[in-house]
Amino acid sequence: MKFFIDTANLEQIKEAQALGVLDGVTTNPSLMAKEGIGGRNNILKHYVDICNIVEGDVSAEVIATDFEGMIKEGEELAELHDQIVVKIPMIKDGVKALKYFSDKGIHTNCTLVFSVGQALLAAKAGATYVSPFIGRLDDISTDGLNLISEIRHVYDNYAFETQILAASVRHTMHVIDCAKIGADVMTGPLSSIEGLLKHPLTDIGLEKFLADYKKGN
Ligand code: E4P
Numbered sequence: 001m002k003f004f005i006d007t008a009n010l011e012q013i014k015e016a017q018a019l020g021v022l023d024g025v026t027t028n029p030s031l032m033a034k035e036g037i038g039g040r041n042n043i044l045k046h047y048v049d050i051c052n053i054v055e056g057d058v059s060a061e062v063i064a065t066d067f068e069g070m071i072k073e074g075e076e077l078a079e080l081h082d083q084i085v086v087k088i089p090m091i092k093d094g095v096k097a098l099k100y101f102s103d104k105g106i107h108t109n110c111t112l113v114f115s116v117g118q119a120l121l122a123a124k125a126g127a128t129y130v131s132p133f134i135g136r137l138d139d140i141s142t143d144g145l146n147l148i149s150e151i152r153h154v155y156d157n158y159a160f161e162t163q164i165l166a167a168s169v170r171h172t173m174h175v176i177d178c179a180k181i182g183a184d185v186m187t188g189p190l191s192s193i194e195g196l197l198k199h200p201l202t203d204i205g206l207e208k209f210l211a212d213y214k215k216g217n
Contacts, residue, residue: 001178001179001183001184001185001186002023002024002056002163002184002185002186003016003021003022003023003024003185003186003193004022004023004024004025004026004056004057004059004165004185004186004187004188005022005024005025005026005187005188005189005190005193006025006026006027006031006167006169006187006188006189007025007027007031007189007190008027008031008032008034008035008037008046008050009034009035010035010049010050010053012189012190013025013050013053013054014053015190016190016193017053017054017055019193019194021193022054022055022056023055023056023057023185024054024056024057024058024059024083024085024185024187025050025054025056025057025058025059026058026059026087026109026131026165026167026187027047027050027058027059027060027061027087028061028087028111029061029063032046044076044077044080047060047077047080047081047084048080048081051080051081051083051084054083055083056083057083057084057085057107057129058081058083058084058085059084059085059086059087059109059111059129060077060080060084060085060086060087061087061088061089061111062074062077062086062087062088062089062097065089065091065093065094066093067093067096067097067100070088070093070094070097071097071100071101074086074088074097074101074106074108075106078101078106078107084107085107085108085109085128085129086101086106086107086108086109087108087109087110087111087131088101088108088109088110088111088127089110089111089112090110090111090112090113090118090121090122094110095121095122095125096125098110098122098125098126098127099125099126101126102125102126102127102128103126107128107129108126108127108128108129109127109128109129109130109131109165110122110125110127110129110130110131111131111167112131112133113130113131113132113133114132114133114136114137114147115147116147116150116151116154119132119151119154119155119162119164120154122162123155123158123160123161123162126162127162128162128163129162129163129164129165129184129185130151130162130163130164130165131165131166131167131187132144132147132148132151132164132165132166132167133167133168134147134148134166134167134168134169134174134178135168135169135170135174136168137168138170144168144174145174145177145178145181148164148166148178148181148183149181151164152164152181152182152183163184163185164182164183164184164185165183165184165185165186165187166178166183166185166186166187167186167187169186169187169188169189169192170188170189170192171188171191171192171195172191172192172193172195172196172198174186174188174192175188175192175193175195175196176196
């Protein structure tokens with residue numbers, strides 16, 4: 001299972017990269033705005049800065065919602081760095097854009113996916129990644145993890161190569177459950193990855209080992 005971090009914060013990306021288990025980064029316009037990154041040139045530079053920190057894929061989202069606009073923006077993004085994955089929303093023109101980029105060998109991430117039907121379309125269009133938003137489904141009292149299971153089932157039925165990127169992960173249990181279901185990737189905050197480290201018996205055990213070592217020295 002690949003671990004992506006879902007942020008545009010360079011310090012957090014550096015911290016996650018330093019842990020040695022990071023496989024990529026996802027961003028979206030809200031995450032860029034949260035870091036105060038605005039204006040086309042600043043945004044493009046920020047994507048390059050992120051690519052220079054991590055070794056894996058970096059999702060950069062288009063703002064256009066029409067086919068021509070998405071193609072123009074996506075090609076500009078893809079030219080920035082070979083780690084860039086063009087993030088395309090699950091709308092009608094987005095499906096066409098996924099197919100266009102797939103035919104050109106440009107990697108894509110189909111975002112804002114909330115149903116199996118949408119995930120099926122994204123795979124048919126040749127998306128590299130599909131991003132079902134599990135946290136946002138949970139927010140409206142719908143089982144986000146169930147969507148991951150259903151997409152896994154459908155993709156396995158037909159051996160689709162599109163990777164399931166569990167997005168809108170909010171906490172460590174989401175990460176563990178996604179791994180059990182067989183999501184190919186998860187993207188979440190650094191805290192959701194660092195939470196995997198924690199167990200009280202590890203802390204108690206280490207404290208005891210160190211105390212016993214001190215007794216003999
Ligand atoms: C995915 O690529 C999105 O950026 C993200 O996971 C959305 O998460 P949120 O629902 O916590 O905003």
